[in-house]
Amino acid sequence: MSDRPIVSPDVTIRDVAEAAGVSISLVSFVLNARRGPSGEYLCSASQKTAERIVETAERLGYHRNKAATSLRTGRSDTIGVIVSDISNTCFGQICRKIEKLANDAGYLTIIASTDDRKENFRQLVDKFLYSGVDGFIVAPCHGVEDSIAKILKRRLPVVLFDRDLPGVEGVGRVLLDNEKAGRCAVRILCSQGRKHIGLVRYETDIPTIIARENGCREEAEKNGISFTSAILARETMRRDIVSVLHNAREEGIDAMIFPSNAITVDGLSAINELGFSIPEDLAVVGFDQEDRSEMFNPWFSFVNQPTKLVAEYSFRMLLGAIKGDGQLETKIINPLYTLGSKIKK
């Protein structure tokens, strides 16, 4: 039983030094020493003093002041994660996993949401920069190349995920193979015997969505299946999608693809509003939805990013870049798909 002292204001390295009867430098030296395989201190200090110092530090309840360390070293052991919306389950899961990995590696994680607006993205990047994060993992908005450049100018590593910024160099990437994801969606519908596939999206040049659409079209052609896509204005999509679906069905379309999470949400809501049933009236494949859909109506399918994998690749790549070993590369991930309540492949 250790009789822990009543912790008062704060124990500094100076207190430890005094209590252990050594100099401040030595304490710092020992406390930052790497441990040998036999658990011992790899530094020039004698094992005996090293142990005494460590023990004293523990007894006093010493913890290094991060601000001071950060000021002195320029490192903060903090990484910044920026997504469009943390309450989107897909991002929530990725962030959670990144946070866990980072925590295990001794890093703190700062997470922020941009609402997909580049002014917010820029502001957050600045804020994180001035807070001294050691690296970034971001799902970028369209058109934030300048912000990324700003990070790179400070020689901080960046890993992009979920969305690409084509042409940007010097960053790591962990991206879904979106064309393959599109092909996957069509194949699911083919295997359910559908012949007339429709896709709804909003007007955009987000490469993710375009690539998915291309994948769909390609696979549909390959299978000799009709493929039609409807393009709506982003602002009024939620409203307009209802009539699009209504008309689609009138015209004999028997399956719909919603190529992003936002579209999936609006699309399924519209289907409920129209009273269509899945898959009798319309088969459906959505994208980027949570893995809890088994809770709900299990009769539609999803194509997803494997969130854990994305988190793992992203964090490992960033950590490697921060530490100096490991390098920033581009990792293309295979899509995952969910049929009903079963995950295959």
Next chain:
Amino acid sequence: MSDRPIVSPDVTIRDVAEAAGVSISLVSFVLNARRGPSGEYLCSASQKTAERIVETAERLGYHRNKAATSLRTGRSDTIGVIVSDISNTCFGQICRKIEKLANDAGYLTIIASTDDRKENFRQLVDKFLYSGVDGFIVAPCHGVEDSIAKILKRRLPVVLFDRDLPGVEGVGRVLLDNEKAGRCAVRILCSQGRKHIGLVRYETDIPTIIARENGCREEAEKNGISFTSAILARETMRRDIVSVLHNAREEGIDAMIFPSNAITVDGLSAINELGFSIPEDLAVVGFDQEDRSEMFNPWFSFVNQPTKLVAEYSFRMLLGAIKGDGQLETKIINPLYTLGSKIKK
């Protein structure tokens, strides 16, 4: 023209001082001055120099080094948020809103998930403490009173939300009225003509769940309706809940209540597995589910925390405590409920 190299790793307050031809102290003084109503600087510096200093700072792209400020002042303009699982939509939404409010108030937010394990909770509290957060907003695990005490000993403000730690003093609280939430769930089912209500939960002394159950029982008695609750082992709930639901239906129970998010997830999955349809075979009220259920089968209802309200109250209360105005109190929130795809009350 100075013959300095163009590349400046970072602009410091000293650079600004030199460029503006004043002392470091004055720069700090002006840059920390509060602004008057007419937009001007409330400090003893003359308006002219004040303006010159600010302009110079902007021109050089100066941003204060947070580590240095934090070291010097003890403040970090950072708050720590701890939840059980950020990928749980309910927490995701609350965190997102807190983050936004904090951001607007000039604070950075650090979010972490505990997985509902108190060792994790403790570890995270320590980590946040040593990182120098200015305050905490936490959904505590059961049995972490000691961690909270540790925070309070440092005189940092804490706001609890979602879950209470009865008996802990000196903290703010933003809590759902869980008894009322339970009563609400039963009333929904009554209004749908149900007469035999069942509830499933795992073995626990989490006050949230107990209070909900009590609310249910109370309201059922008041309405002369039968109420049965099944208590499972936490570890095997996911599996056992299937047979519980099967038996319940055999025994004539016509409605189920799942009094937490975790139980709701398992419960609905089980219902899908059993092939029951809602509400023909069983009416259902879940708890703490996301607001996107309109996407899915809308034929069951939810009782929720109003996430924005929780976030707003929590953050305001914390900010008040940090700033010194405002005080920590207990705020009890009314439940929100969702019927089908419509939100009422």
Next chain:
DNA sequence: TTGAAAGCGATACCAT
């Protein structure tokens, strides 16, 4: 093997 001392960048007290 150990210690003294010079900063890191910003703040705030005390002079002027």
Next chain:
DNA sequence: ATGGTATCGCTTTCAA
């Protein structure tokens, strides 16, 4: 109205 300077806690040469 402005400036000098000690200090926050820690890391890191360089000397002893």
